Amino acid sequence: MRIPTIILAALAGIVPAGAAPLSYNRDVRPILSENCFACHGPDPGTREAKLRLDVREAALDKEAFVPGDPEASELVYRITTDDEDDLMPPPDSHKALTPEQKDILTRWIEQGAPYEAHWAYLPPKRPPVPEMGEAHPIDNFILAGMPPGNRALSPAAEPSTLARRLSFDLTGLPPAESNIGNPATKIDSLLSSPHFGERMAVFWLDLARYADTIGYHSDEERDVTLYRDYVIEAFNRNMPYDQFVKEQLAGDLLDDPTTDQFIATSFNRLNQISEEGGIQDAEYITKYYAERVRTTSVAFLGSTMGCAECHDHKFDPFTAEDFYAMEAFFADIYEKGAYNGDGRYNEGADIKAYPGFRLSQWGPTLDIPEPGVAEELARLARKKKGAEAELNRTTPELESAFLAWVAELKAKAGDGTPRDVPMLEDDELPLGEVKTVTENVHSGRLARHQQGDGVVQHIVDTKKTPVTVADGDVFFAWVWLDPADPPKQLMLQFHAGGKWDHRAWWGGDHIPFGKGGKKGGHHRVGDLPETGQWVRLEVPAAKVGLGGGKTITQLAYAQHGGTVLWDLAGRQTADPHGVLAGLSDPARQALTQDGPLEEPQKEALRARFREVTPALAPIRKKIAQITAEETAAQKRKRSTLVTLSATPREVRVLPRGNWMDTSGPVVQPAVPGFLGKADPASGDPESGARLTRLDLAEWITARDNPLTARAFVNRVWALFFGTGLSRDLQDLGNQGQWPTHPELLDWLAVEFMDTGWDVKHLVKLIVDSKTYQQSSHAPADLIEADPYNTWYARQNPRRLPAEFVRDNALAVAGLLNRTVGGANARPYQPAGYYRELNFPKRKYQAHTDDRQFRRGLYTHWQRSFLHPMLMAFDAPAREECTASRESSNTPQQALNLLNDPTFVEAARVFAARLMSDHETFPARLEAGFRELLARAPTGEEATLLTALYDRQLGRYRSAPGDARALLATGIAPAPAGLDPAELGATTAVTRALLNLHETITRY
Amino acid sequence: MTMPGAGTQNMSIHRSEFVLKSQSSIEINRRAFLGQAGIGFGSAALLSMLGGRALGAGIEASPKGLPGIPHHTPKVKRVIFLCMAGGPSHLETFDHKPKLDELHGQPMPKSFTAGQPIAQLQGQKLKVQGTLTKFRNHGTCGQPVSDFLPYTAKMIDDLCVVKSMVTEQINHDPAHTFMNTGTAISGRPSMGAWVNYGLGSESEDLPGFVVLTSVGGRNPQPIAARQWAAGFLPSRHQGVEFNSAGDPVHYVGNPPGVSRRHQDALVRTIRQLDRRRDALVDDPEIRTRIAAYEMAFRMQASVPELTDVSNEPRHILDMYGAKPGDGSYASNCLLARRLAEKGVRFIQLYHRGWDHHGGLEKYMGICCGLTDKPTWALLTDLKQRGMLEDTLLVWGGEFGRTPMYQGKGGPGRDHHIKGFSMWMAGGGIKPGISYGATDELGYNAVQDVVHVRDFHATMLHLLGIDHHRFAVKYQGLDMRLTGVEPAHAVKGVLA
Helix, strand or coil: CCCCHHHHHHHHCCCCCCCCCCCHHHHHHHHHHHHCHHHHCCCHHHCCCCCCCCCHHHHHHCCCCCCCCHHHCHHHHHHHCCCCCCCCCCHHHCCCCCHHHHHHHHHHHHCCCCCCCCHHHCCCCCCCCCCCCCCCHHHHHHHHHCCCCCCCCCCECCHHHHHHHHHHHHHCCCCCCCCCCCHHHHHHHHHCCHHHHHHHHHHHHHHCCCCCECECCCCCECCCHHHHHHHHHHHHCCCCHHHHHHHHHHHHHCCCCCHHHHHHHHHHHCCCEECCCCCCHHHHHHHHHHHHHHHHHHHHHCCCCHHHHCCCCCCCCCCHHHHHHHHHCCCCECCCCECCCCCCCCCCCCHHHCCCEEEECCEEEEEEECCCHHHHHHHHHHHHHHHHHHHHCCCHHHHHHHHHHHHHHHHHHCCCCCEEEECCCHHHCCCCCCEEECCCCCCCCCEEEEEEEEEEEEEEECCCCCEECCCCCEEEEEEEECCCCCCCEEEEEEEECCEEEEEEEEECCCCCCCCCCCCCCCEEEECCCCCCCEEEEEEEHHHHCCCCCCEEEEEEEEEEEEEEEEEEEEEEECCCCCCCCCCCHHHHHHHHCCCCCCHHHHHHHHHHHHHHCHHHHHHHHHHHHHHHHHHHHHHCEEEEECCCECCCCCCECCHHHCCCCCCCCECCCCCCHHHCCCCCCCCCHHHCCCCCHHHHHHHHCCCCCCCHHHHHHHHHHHHHHCCCCCCCCCCCCCCCCCCCCHHHHHHHHHHHHHCCCCHHHHHHHHHCCHHHHECCCCCHHHHHHCCCCCCCCCCCCEECCHHHHHHHHHHHHCCCECCCCCCCECCCCCCCCCCCCCCCCCCCCCCCCHHHHECHHHECCCCCCCCHHHHHCCCCCCCCCCCCCCECCCHHHHHHHHHCHHHHHHHHHHHHHHHHHCCCHHHHHHHHHHHHHCCCCCHHHHHHHHHHHHHHHHHHHHCHHHHHHHHCCCCCCCCCCCCHHHHHHHHHHHHHHHCCCCCCEEC | CCCCCHHHHHHHHHCCCCCCCCHHHHHHHHHHHHHHCCCCCCEHHHHHHCCCHHHCCCCCCCCCCCCCCCCCCCCCCEEEEEEECCCCCHHHCCCCCHHHHHCCCCECCHHHHCCCCCCCCCCCCCEECCCCCCEEEECCCCEEEECCCHHHHHCHHHCEEEEEEECCCCCHHHHHHHHHHCCCCCCCCCHHHHHHHHHCCCCCCCCCEEEEEEECCCCCCCCCHHHHCCCCCCHHHCCEEECCCCCCCCCCCCCCCCCHHHHHHHHHHHHHHHHHHHHHHCCHHHHHHHHHHHHHHHHHHHHHHHHCHHHCCHHHHHHHCCCCCCCEHHHHHHHHHHHHHCCCCEEEEEECCCCCCCCHHHHHHHHHHHHHHHHHHHHHHHHHCCCHHHEEEEEECCCEECCECECCCCCECCEECCCEEEEEEECCECCCEEECEECCCCCCEEECCEEHHHHHHHHHHHCCCCHHHCCEEECCEEECCCCCCCCCCCHHHEC
């Protein structure tokens, strides 16, 4: 929506209407952009009559108007005619010019139809500060913008109001004390508070679309909390904004990047990703690239390039090629499109080439040990070394035990020649239902006769002859197939590790057991053997997934149909007693050879001896414990996704954004043409080197980039006034807003850059001004004259952002956990809220310790189902970059503050504290008001709340069970010694206070 | 400014800048504010900058929508959207293709599939899957309905089956987003939010957009709250999900140990305190807050009462097959009728079991078993109460299923976006017809193609809204539910 500011000004009596010199940017372009450019603008795809009005020469070429002569101008005829066929904009466009707009266009042509480049696309220059008699530049600019005769700011806010305003605006927390003292000192102390970074992070994380889950489909978790902490820390350390931008877009490409700079690059990986089955890798890569262009353009440039994905921008000079050339900057990001197993990383990408990184389920990942872990690991290593020395010491007693052990092993080991060891002896038969025969047996006295129509099997425990498989073992079983009734299939099944997961079979695939199983789970050996004779079935143990050392507990002999005699079964092994498994080669050799042992052989055997001898069990246990502690310490780490640079993917212009259409030209990384050119890092523009993300970041933060500083300064202004100097915080382009104070915006942008992109300086500058510190309460005539506060002749009262609504209640109650940074927090949440999630199903567990009371910005950010409290108070799901939040006022908010256990608990703890600290109800009430609202209650307020207190007290006295139920809300312990009825009634009062509009508003 | 696009005008109020060209336009804007100022408002900061005194009277408890809307006389007051999430097979419901049986097991002709988007069947041999059920013609209109849907067959004379739907997204998440918001980009307003934004709510004590999800069916695809989000519209227009367990709406129950009478005393005290504050600082935002607390307190009584269907007569419960409190689709259909009676503008039911890559016969049996009769009961019940004539009832998924075989545990079908079926019924809809057609294999919609945005345009048209003129400025663009590509209300389905 365009503001014909001139008319607003005229209304207010600044200049007489009609005489004002028109500004193309302020007055004309908005009208043309809104009404004409869609068909007569930058996009040739939709251009009508080959006429474009956004470029003066082109418009003159087509004789759209005659400068200085409205009468002779086609444009004037077209917008004023009664002929519907000729009228512009055409009626079917559903656009229409107002008489005032027609008048502006006419007068503009009369004045020679001068064009200006769009204000936001020209590098800002520092305008002179108007001399309005104020010390502070902002106040001078603001006063100069007011109509003459009305040039006054509102009086300064009450000290207590200002204390509360500054505290919320700079830290998101209520003031520690309502006495402001010296505002300048207060501002410095708030700016150096670690909570300043948290406050700024709430703003930045919306732009960075930071969340704790992947977003699409299953919306699984992925840990990027280190990035959130990086943002907090960056603002706390007052990192220059240009550096902040570079590290996030291209920290990995800086010289010798620090760990923090790698963490910063999580930014590029915060986009939504998908693991949905059946998605196309290339399609999702397209989605990710497009999202990054949208985010980069809005977050850093305050420009909306999104629509150029499908066509040239209709209002700004962004072309579709610009869009894809911007995508190409991100084509080197080591990632895949489909995280479901089908996706492929960039060609040739190999994580081994990036030491210190690993590929997690969601791509390149950096692990950071928690503080103290390195020291802990060093300590454990020292401890382990000592314990190992103890293990390795030699004593005469141990040596003789060793020699006896070797002799015993040698006796058991045999000579290393494989031989058959039966697993089932005749004397174990009969077994259950198994039929035995004595005729036609292969060995011993008995054979098992098994016959059936379908699957039939018998299962044998191997308990009597426990079987530990040795390397190289081969299983065998003798069978005789009845020529008159042959089976369709034979199968041997081995039970190991608690599972029937090791099967060998012969013949057709009829038996359902293990079908489709993993390697070794369902191994076909070959065809059925000859019938009418005893045949030895054989299968190497390794083929059914049983390596050396595995223990078999059961064996099943299965067949499909037919009649089969089963006889001797077992394994062919060189190590019938299983003493060789797990031994090193020299040790194995030593045991199977004749003659004396040589020293290296002895040493190898000693190593094994130390592992098994009961004499050393206590020290082994100690070492195992240290190892477990080491493993646990190594797990005490945090991880984050990072950007690594790999082979760039090919990026083409996709006609109408269609990822399957590869007819468009291949593009190289480039910045939007009309905004200039980015130089390659080599410094030689002619080198032809491919531009990188770092080049993009350098261009974004270059002194002459017209958008970056303006976009940031405008948004920071909005943090402290509720509205930007250009009111659309998303878009500074043609469809954005002509600033209410263009000179001030430019002055601040230049000041920001000149001070080295100093964020705290910018903030301090703003909050130091009288404009910021003035009262938000205005007399009716001022509101009447300037209803939308475009003059800034008063402050704007604002509802607190979602996170701070929570923080305020917890802080005043004394419950707030003020830890800065760290893992996510899980506050109370309605049961079953995640029931619509799947793959996997989710169950939310609220934290039951101090993490319950962490600040709102640490709340687990589930994109598909944002915490209901955050959602009710307009926090975005952060699926996409968000530059401004709504500030709604809804029944859901009321229900939340009334009934959410977080607020009920805060109320009861607040009440308990008031009771402990103060003797009487009036004193408690007074203290409650001061702590929450930084003021005393009025007489009327005290009367109302006392009445509420008395009623509730009576009720809880007569129903003490209800009081106890109320006071059991939440996990915070209730202090002993307080009367439950009194506490219940006081809680009703604190609930009322926490629900006041004033409580959640910063004035 | 003369503004036929009232949506744009209103947007200017809550999102960005203000057009003030004369004293009278200030008054117009103020009236717009009043309309908006009921129980919620897009920008508290801006609202509170509007002088309080001029706004002192006339705060309404219920938002009344945008000035200038409806653009024309509406045919319906409300929409009930029955979303069969996962994508039911058009080839086993309404779109009978005998040719599939003829070609069953043969390779799918390449002329259909070459260069087409494919989901889970990527890289696999594509072969034709014959129809997995029988079709019969039903009703006086004689339209084919599959044997999976005997109750739907009974009401076929009331339905307009659109057999030529097409969409643009082939995977569940973005396809739902596309169906609900008209774009695959996350975070844009859903159709329920759009409709409430334009028309306002008719209910004094219920949200204008209610979402009901149902238990039962095949291992369901996940679904995200973005499907009913308000996007860049004021957040009070977002869908409110009703829960079958716990509080029916989040935080609608009092805290433990607090009775309704005492909650009443508390809320009254809060309102009185807020009023006193308002008298001091004269802030319209406080008056909105007071109205919000009034409505919240009413909701605390009305929502549990509304969601408790146990007081419905036995024959009604039996007609739906509803068991109070079971969270089933049947109970939700009954609840949908009750919500409709209370003036809820947009009701969306999700049944999430329709993703039949394999075992299609079995799972169609289960899903239709859970939904067919309740859907019939809902239509019949609305009809017998005279409400069908001002309700638009819609049935469909986010896409259809391939004519090609997929076999994840028995024959099934993959996702398909080039042709599928939905039905509409109710006010302004031509009953007993089918509209559009797919080709002989049910692959491409070939006749009277209805794009999702055409469906949106049609729905808005029935509600009295011209989709061209229903835009909101966001990120420098005129955003519409129907997007920027051409879209049209489908005349052929209109009575």
